[in-house]
Amino acid sequence: MGNSLKAIAAFVPSDECQKYLLEDLEEMPVDKMVDLSGRQLRRLPPHICSFRELVKLYLSDNNLNNLPPELEQLQNLQILALDFNNFKVLPLVVCTLKQLCILYLGNNKLCSLPLELRLLQNLKTLWIESNCLQCLPEVVCELSLLKTLHAGSNALRTLPTQLRCLQELRTIWLSGNLLSEFPPVLLDMPFLEVIDVDRNSIRFFPSLAHLPGLKLVIYDHNPCRNAPKVAKGVRRVGRWSEETPEPRKRSGAVIEITLDEKPSPPPATKPEPE
Numbered sequence: 001m002g003n004s005l006k007a008i009a010a011f012v013p014s015d016e017c018q019k020y021l022l023e024d025l026e027e028m029p030v031d032k033m034v035d036l037s038g039r040q041l042r043r044l045p046p047h048i049c050s051f052r053e054l055v056k057l058y059l060s061d062n063n064l065n066n067l068p069p070e071l072e073q074l075q076n077l078q079i080l081a082l083d084f085n086n087f088k089v090l091p092l093v094v095c096t097l098k099q100l101c102i103l104y105l106g107n108n109k110l111c112s113l114p115l116e117l118r119l120l121q122n123l124k125t126l127w128i129e130s131n132c133l134q135c136l137p138e139v140v141c142e143l144s145l146l147k148t149l150h151a152g153s154n155a156l157r158t159l160p161t162q163l164r165c166l167q168e169l170r171t172i173w174l175s176g177n178l179l180s181e182f183p184p185v186l187l188d189m190p191f192l193e194v195i196d197v198d199r200n201s202i203r204f205f206p207s208l209a210h211l212p213g214l215k216l217v218i219y220d221h222n223p224c225r226n227a228p229k230v231a232k233g234v235r236r237v238g239r240w241s242e243e244t245p246e247p248r249k250r251s252g253a254v255i256e257i258t259l260d261e262k263p264s265p266p267p268a269t270k271p272e273p274e
Contacts, residue, residue: 028054037061037081046070060084060104067091075099083107083127095119106130106150113137121145129153129173141165152176152196159183167191175199175218182206182228197222198238208234 025034028051036048037060044059049070054077061084071093080097081104088109094100095116102125110131117139125148126140133154140149141162146169153176163169163185170191174183175198182202186195190211196218205228208214217228219238227240235241 032056032076034058044068044071049073052076055079057081067093069093072096078102080104090114090117092116098122101125103127113139115139118142124148124168126150136160136163138162144168147171149173159185161185164188170194170213172196187211194218 025036026047028034032051032054033056034048034051034054035056035058036044037058039062041059041062041064044064044067046068048054048057049068050073052073052075054074056079057074057077058079058081060081064082064085065087071091074097076099077097078099079102080094080100082094083104083106085108087105088111090105090110090113092114094103095114096119098119098121100120100123103120103123104127106127106129108131110128111133113128117137120143122145123143124145126143126146127150128140129150130153133151133156136151136156136159138160140146141160142165144166146166148171149166149169150173152173156174156177157179159174161184166189168191169189171194172186172192173194173196175196177200179197179200179202182197182205186192187206187208187210191213192211193213193215195208195214195216198218199221202219202222202224205219205224205226207229208217209229209231212231214230214234216235216237217230219228219236222238224239227236227238230236
């Protein structure tokens with residue numbers, strides 16, 4: 001019954017209904033965190049933006065498609081979660097929050113990202129998975145401190161060469177896209193530790209043995225005829241990984257090797273800034 005009432009209240013813009021959805025959240029919590037996930041919100045009540053010392057704001061799993069300009073007042077915000085909403089464009093006010101370290105934008109309807117995103121020079125983690133991106137926005141390549149990029153489940157066919165400028169990038173998740181070849185730019189990024197290209201259309205993998213920082217490469221569910229060569233100690237997940245060697249020819253036939261299980265995806269729980 002409670003959820004039904006909240007669903008009805010979400011359509012009513014009155015202050016009383018919005019206060020009901022927020023469960024009388026009138027003062028900033030002591031831990032400087034506000035979690036309004038799953039409240040069926042259609043707009044963010046402006047009074048939340050008066051919590052100027054707020055560090056973490058979780059707005060996941062609502063019905064938001066815009067944000068109030070007053071959000072700019074939250075200049076201490078380090079974590080902002082906007083995933084599982086209805087954003088078709090990223091509100092520009094987000095790009096004014098210059099202390100952001102972690103930004104979750106996954107599972108929306110984004111087809112692009114604004115150039116103003118380059119203003120977020122403290123950003124270390126960006127999740128843009130499960131959107132409508134046909135190419136990786138080049139503005140991402142200007143986020144010089146970025147360490148983790150999750151761009152899986154879009155419609156990416158290539159990666160921009162400017163990505164090599166991200167010398168702090170350690171983890172890149174690209175599963176579930178439309179890559180037909182291993183992105184060449186990744187071969188010029190020696191500090192990468194994790195590369196995930198699972199569930200693409202890659203038929204051939206170049207050697208990755210020259211990447212000194214690499215620890216894990218996930219390439220399962222590709223129509224590939226070879227496994228990527230890696231340096232000693234690097235874990236491969238996919239056909240012909242270290243647990244099952246590449247197929248040997250015997251009397252002209254190829255011995256089929258069963259698929260290894262893929263490790264767990266990135267954690268659902270949202271990490272803290274480093």
